[in-house]
Amino acid sequence: MDIGYGAPVAHPYEKWQLRRYAHRLIDIETRRGRSAPRVAVARWLSENRALIGGRSFPRKIVAEEGGRVDRATLAALAPARARLAQAWREKEPAPSALERRLRATGELLGLSPLDQALFGALARSILSRPLRDLIQRIEGSNGDDWYEEETCIGVLSMLLxxxxxxxxxxxxxxxPLALYGFLRDGGRGEVELTYRASSILRGAANAxxxxxxxxxxxxxxxxxxxxxxxxxxxxxxESLVSRALExxxxxxxxxxxxxxxxxxxEFARALGARLGAARRRSSRARSKIPTKAASRRARSASATLR
Incomplete structure (x- = not known):
């Protein structure tokens, strides 16, 4: 699958996730709905109506002094904003290919729920052109800097x-995300996903x-x-690892x-070869998830090499 700007948005799961992100960003942008959005943000709603869903959108966006829309435009935007809020009550769609890769990576690395959510937000902030466009407008531009891949921590705070x-x-x-080389600190309170992370998300989804x-x-x-x-x-x-694999x-x-x-x-390699660890691991990926009772049990052993 080719992952580039706009590519993941076609899937129902990605549309659903985009609406949830957009609702959070626009809700805070308008101070929880107590003020009008900026013209650039209002135009984003109109330009992306096919992704948001719904039929009622303002035909004309009128700005007041200060760069925010007038009352008539704000009222006309109400159905679009309600549609975004509805995403929090909808049943979660089946995961997209991108989401399956994100989940598989998170499970393999043992990422916490927050790290997993941060990984997903960063991935979509550069892989989804509409989301990147909205982030840029929230940050103050008119969406012209879509090629920039750094995301402000403040915006990520809003998204999550x-x-x-x-x-x-x-x-x-x-x-974890920094330790695994998945993100880079761009300075000025901005971070971005690394090429290593994006290349993993382009690869196969199996463990x-x-x-x-x-x-x-x-x-x-x-x-x-x-x-x-x-x-x-x-x-x-040998006995401990063998039982664990079985x-x-x-x-x-x-x-x-x-x-x-x-x-x-060499000891670890010899042990792996003796137990056929690679073969068993492949078999495990196709088998059922182990029981919670087995997952909770932990054992340890040590070996001294001289």
């Missing part, structure tokens, strides 16, 4: 109904393909399992520690 301070915490270097894009292909073991007979805890680690259990951790060059990476 989340305090700016909390969002600043989610875009710092130690936060194995995403894992390969994020981590690269699994390396082949250069040593045999028998070469690690001397490793303390080797058999315990039961699709989550929360299983193995700590490998030793000096540089002791063979920690």
């Amino acid at each position: 109904a989340t305090p700016q301070l909390k969002l600043f915490e989610r875009v710092q270097g130690a936060a 194995d393909a995403l894992r390969r894009r994020l981590l690269g292909p699994s390396g082949k073991a250069a040593l045999r399992w028998e070469d690690f007979d001397h490793v303390e805890g080797r058999d315990i680690v 039961s699709h259990e989550k929360g299983v951790n193995v700590l490998l520690y030793g000096t540089h060059g002791a063979g920690k990476t």
Whole structure:
């Protein structure tokens, strides 16, 4: 699927999500409906009526001094704004290809609900031309800078109904999206999605393909399992990981520690080859989700390499 400006908006899910975003932005732009929107924002509503839905739109947008629409235009915009508000009461449509990729990436990386929502908003802020256009107008331009891919934290705060301070915490270097190289701090309180993130969203939606894009292909073991007979805890680690793979259990951790060059990476590769981890992982992606009880159980083991 080609993801470019405007491409995701054709899907019912993306139209629904656009209406929800637009409602939040315009609601705050008009101070919760107590004032008229700026002319540029009102024109966005008219220009995107096919995406918003509904039939009643003003034929002419008249501006008062200060750049906001007059009372007659404001009244004529009421049905369009009501249509945006209705998106919060509608049943959520089946996810689009873009949303499936976002969800699969979030599940693979264990993103929190806020990080997942931020990832989706940033993705759509550059992949959806209508949303980018609206963001630019909210930020003060007339929508002429659609090629700009940075988004102000203040606008993201409006889109996600989340305090700016909390969002600043989610875009710092130690936060997951920044740590995985998915976003870049553009300075001046602006962030943007990286090429790495957008290329992942263009790829296959299954977990194995995403894992390969994020981590690269699994390396082949250069040593045999028998070469690690001397490793303390080797058999315990094998038994633990084997059971975890068989039961699709989550929360299983193995700590490998030793000096540089002791063979920690080769031990992990040899263990993976012995247990057929790559094959089991592919099988797991096609199987049912493990039970909550299994997901809650966590075990750990360690092995010392000298």
